[in-house]
Amino acid sequence: MGAEEQAAFFLTEIHEKFRNNVTEIKEITGVLQDLKKDLEKMDSLGEKEIKFGISGFGNSLDFLAKRLDDAADFFEFYLGNESSVNVVLLERDAYMKLNQILRWNKVDVRELKRWVEELEEIAGDLKRNPHDLLNFRKLPTIDIPDAAIKYPVWAIDKSGYCLAGSDYSEIIHIDEVLEEMESGNVPFPVHSVSTR
Numbered sequence: 001m002g003a004e005e006q007a008a009f010f011l012t013e014i015h016e017k018f019r020n021n022v023t024e025i026k027e028i029t030g031v032l033q034d035l036k037k038d039l040e041k042m043d044s045l046g047e048k049e050i051k052f053g054i055s056g057f058g059n060s061l062d063f064l065a066k067r068l069d070d071a072a073d074f075f076e077f078y079l080g081n082e083s084s085v086n087v088v089l090l091e092r093d094a095y096m097k098l099n100q101i102l103r104w105n106k107v108d109v110r111e112l113k114r115w116v117e118e119l120e121e122i123a124g125d126l127k128r129n130p131h132d133l134l135n136f137r138k139l140p141t142i143d144i145p146d147a148a149i150k151y152p153v154w155a156i157d158k159s160g161y162c163l164a165g166s167d168y169s170e171i172i173h174i175d176e177v178l179e180e181m182e183s184g185n186v187p188f189p190v191h192s193v194s195t196r
Contacts, residue, residue, distance in 0.1 A: 021071045028064050035060060087126070094122045098133060104140045109157040109171055112139070116168050136168070147181045148174060 035057060042053050082144040097119045104112050116130075123130040141155035144162075152160045156174055164177060 016030060017074065021074050024067060024071050028067055031060070031064060048064050089121060090126050094119065094126065094133060097122060101134065102138075102140065104155075106140055106155075106157050107141055108159075109161045109163050112155055112157070113168065114169060116163070120168075139163070145174070145178065146179045149183060151177050153177055 038053070039057065045053065053139070097115060099125055101112065101115050101119060104115070119134065120130045123133055136154050139155040142158060142160075144153050144156055148156075148164075151162075151164055152166065153164045153174070154168055155163045160174045162170075162172050162174055162177055166173050
């Protein structure tokens with residue numbers, strides 16, 4: 001996994017964090033059951049040993065209470081209201097879409113175009129710019145001729161069809177792009193992100 005994917009969102013590992021907190025709660029339950037057993041054995045101890053035991057129980061209970069507070073904070077922060085749950089789900093969707101885009105097999109650029117549109121929609125729902133999530137010059141591609149980069153061409157599939165245009169909405173064959181560039185009749189201005 002590349003650094004760009006890892007840094008995409010803070011919440012991409014939400015499932016792992018959730019499982020860790022559930023495991024933590026189960027471990028606390030086990031410790032509490034062990035403490036109960038130890039407490040039952042205290043009636044056979046002397047006064048000094050009981051005082052020492054009570055102090056140890058108090059320390060253990062303080063520690064466990066802090067661990068439970070941390071788990072409660074996690075659940076409240078991530079799952080405490082519908083809005084935060086929706087953000088978590090949208091960020092998960094964006095992460096999955098980024099992963100899908102960055103693993104594109106370069107067979108059919110129409111597939112890549114559809115995925116980019118879906119990423120733009122998810123980014124809009126998150127009130128983010130898609131350029132904040134993905135460097136479009138890092139899209140998987142067959143080698144792009146230097147002249148075509150300024151068109152701009154963002155990616156080329158194995159058949160020579162390009163994802164092009166300032167808004168990633170045009171599909172055009174590389175031969176047509178090169179003809180347009182040679183004629184000087186580029187239908188739109190060079191996009192500011194189109195340089196390497």
